[in-house]
Amino acid sequence: MSIGYGDFFSPFANRTADIQQYRFGLIWEVSNELWSSENTQLQSYVELALGKWKSSLSPTFNNQRIGADSVNQISVSPVFRLISQQPVWGSSYPFLDMGVGLSYQNEEDIEQRHLTGINMGGNWQFEIRAMIGMALGENRDFEISYGWMHYSNAYIHDANEGMDFQTLQLTYRFQ
Numbered sequence: 723m724s725i726g727y728g729d730f731f732s733p734f735a736n737r738t739a740d741i742q743q744y745r746f747g748l749i750w751e752v753s754n755e756l757w758s759s760e761n762t763q764l765q766s767y768v769e770l771a772l773g774k775w776k777s778s779l780s781p782t783f784n785n786q787r788i789g790a791d792s793v794n795q796i797s798v799s800p801v802f803r804l805i806s807q808q809p810v811w812g813s814s815y816p817f818l819d820m821g822v823g824l825s826y827q828n829e830e831d832i833e834q835r836h837l838t839g840i841n842m843g844g845n846w847q848f849e850i851r852a853m854i855g856m857a858l859g860e861n862r863d864f865e866i867s868y869g870w871m872h873y874s875n876a877y878i879h880d881a882n883e884g885m886d887f888q889t890l891q892l893t894y895r896f897q
Contacts, residue, residue, distance in 0.1 A: 723748055723894060724769070728871060728887030739840065740778045741832060743871070743887045747771035749895065752800070758807065765803040769823075772796055775885070777833040789831035789840065797849045799823025805857065813860050817867075819853040825873055832885075843879030850874075853891065865893040 728743030747769045757764040773795040801821030809815055825847045832840050855867025868891075874884030 723896075724771075724865075724891050726771075726889050726891035728889035731886055731888050733870070733886060737840075739833075741840075741885070742776050742778075743773055743889065744776065745771050745773040745889075745891070747891075747893075749893065751895075756802075761807055763805050763807050765805060766800065767803065768798065768800050769821075770796075770798050775827075775832055789833040790829035791833055793827050793829045793832050795825055795827050797823055797825035799849050799851065801851065813858065815857040815862060817855050817857060817865075819851060819855065819867065819869070821849075821851045823849045825849040827873075840883045840885060841881040842873070842883065842885070843875045843881035846878070847873045847875050847884075851889075853889070855891075861897060863895050863897065865891075865895070867891045867893070 724747040726745035726747070730739045730741040732738070750768050752766040752768055754765055755763055756766055775793040775795065777791045799821045800823060801819050803817050803819050805817035806815050827842060827845050827847060830842050830844060850872040851869060853867040853869030855865055858864040869889060871887045871889045872884060875882050
């Protein structure tokens with residue numbers, strides 16, 4: 723299981739927003755070894771996550787709220803992990819996670835600093851992640867990871883502003 727915290731950032735556009743992401747995830751290992759070499763191993767897992775995006779802003783225009791201040795989310799993402807077979811710093815194993823999944827948000831718009839909400843275009847989005855992290859312990863039960871999570875609809879809808887979060891995640895793997 724995992725818990726995560728993310729903060730809105732805009733690496734590809736000049737946007738600002740005060741939006742946080744809170745996540746709780748359940749992880750199922752699909753394959754402990756899709757491919758391996760002497761130094762690295764390719765693994766895969768699926769994460770089912772519940773999340774909340776929370777804006778601390780409340781912009782209004784003519785006494786009308788512009789976008790939701792809270793968005794509930796559920797997502798499912800298959801993830802590929804490239805992990806070191808050799809420990810570094812004692813019993814810690816560095817890894818890289820990459821994945822693309824589906825996400826459903828209960829609101830299409832969320833508040834930002836401007837007089838328009840961030841328009842996601844629809845409730846269904848793609849969830850894209852790139853995370854780096856460290857698996858800790860001989861059994862690699864604990865993990866800490868940091869990275870980028872992106873949500874957009876890939877222009878399935880006319881509007882597609884998308885959201886990006888820098889995310890810190892803690893994971894405990896029951897064995």
